[in-house]
Amino acid sequence: MSAPRLAVDEVTLAFSGLLALDKVAFTVEPGSIHAVIGPNGAGKSSLLNVLCGIYPVTGGRILVDEQEVTRLRPDRVAALGVGRTFQNIVVSPRESVLDNLMVGRHGLTRAGLVSTALWLGRREQRRHEARVREIAEFVGLSDKLDSTAGRLPFGDLKRLEFARALCLEPRLLILDEPVAGLNATESWELGQLVLAARASLDLTVVFVEHDMGVVMSIADRITVLDFGRVVAEGTPAEVRSDPTVVSAYLGAPDEPDPDESDPDEPDPDDSLTAETEPRAERTSP
Ligand SMILES: Nc1ncnc2c1ncn2[C@@H]1O[C@H](COP(=O)(O)OP(=O)(O)O)[C@@H](O)[C@H]1O
Ligand SMILES: [Mg+2]
Known part of the structure; x- marks a missing residue:
């Protein structure tokens, strides 16, 4: 089986009034590496969770090749070759x-x-x-x-x-902040591993990451989320020069790099920690 295409079609996710994802739409071509970036709370982890069936969508559709996975349970999605890692380590x-x-x-x-x-x-x-x-x-x-x-x-x-x-043995590999907490050398090495895995295992990759060095060097395309909405999409060069992205996200060079923070320190803006970890233990492949 070869690398699949992923289609995210107008996906909406609401948590009691809060729209974590608001008609998010993008396509990931077979065999490509697709990054999702955005500030804390933008909806990135939520998006990965709906892709894996952990959060049921409020609206919209998700397709892996021709197969609609929108309403499937996490184990069924995993059985279709969707593998993932979590923002908080679950080994x-x-x-x-x-x-x-x-x-x-x-x-x-x-x-x-x-x-x-x-x-x-x-x-x-x-x-x-x-x-x-x-x-x-x-x-x-x-x-x-x-x-x-x-x-x-x-x-x-x-x-x-x-x-x-x-x-x-996933066909679609989903990674939530794979290099968070790593130093520059380790981050680069893990980025290279993702590239190597894509090439030798014939994968499509979707990943969330704050480390712009890694994002810009390994992603074929980037979707930028802010407040649950897609605010930009394109190649690394396009996204880097997009004024909306620069003002919403990239244009804060003096902010501390989130990757420099202590990996053991829970992300204060990340309310997924308690929600997803136990579930992840039960459902992750
Ligand atoms: N299980 C949940 N229940 C309620 N609100 C949630 C839940 N998970 C995430 N959220 C909210 O959804 C928004 C997006 O969160 P998240 O997807 O974790 O963002 P990111 O990964 O981009 O930092 C935030 O406002 C967050 O508080
Ligand atoms: Mg997150």
């Missing part, structure tokens, strides 16, 4: 890197974190483990497979999150 800190990746392989819907051995035949388990080792190698975690996830340095945790999303 299991007490499990090994290998076990975290094995769980990523099978989804959390049924078995939770119960030992994979209980529900996989041995031969099947070996096959999955071989693939998990390949993915770990790809992201540079081969020598950490036996480490306890909770003890990993933050940069490795972000790679683990990314690797876990890849373990689903």
Whole structure:
């Protein structure tokens, strides 16, 4: 199966009066890398959550190729090859890197974190483990497979999150702030991994990110959200020179870079933290 096209068609999401998404529309071409940017509270995480079926839309449609996914449950969307990472890391800190990746392989819907051995035949388990080792190698975690996830340095945790999303063998990969909290070198490296994954795994990628260096260097196109609405869309060069974007978002060079903040510090503007994390544990592949 090849990289799919994603169509977001006039998607609206209301939370008791608040319009988190207001007729958001854009298309992501097969095999392209599409960034969603915007200030805190713009609706970026909400958008990713509706793409995965975690938040049911109030209106509009979402299509992955010809398949409408708008009203599907998260596990059904995942089964269609939509894999994602979350803004707040959801790995299991007490499990090994290998076990975290094995769980990523099978989804959390049924078995939770119960030992994979209980529900996989041995031969099947070996096959999955071989693939998990390949993915770990790809992201540079081969020598950490036996480490306890909770003890990993933050940069490795972000790679683990990314690797876990890849373990689903997604066709559409959705990443929420993949480089948040990483230093410049780590951010660049993870950006390169996204490019490499797109090329070798034939993926379409949608990602939310504040790090404009990474966004501008890996995105083919960018959608800019503000107050739940699309305020601009285009190539990195077009978006960079768009006056609306510069005034709404890019034009604040003196503001502290959100990526420089302490990764353990919860984003005060992000009310998704409590909502999505437990659900993510149950539904993320
Ligand atoms: N589960 C929720 N319940 C109520 N309001 C929410 C919920 N999730 C997000 N919101 C609100 O929707 C808006 C967009 O939030 P979010 O998608 O997290 O923005 P971003 O990721 O761009 O920072 C914010 O005003 C936020 O407070
Ligand atoms: Mg967010």
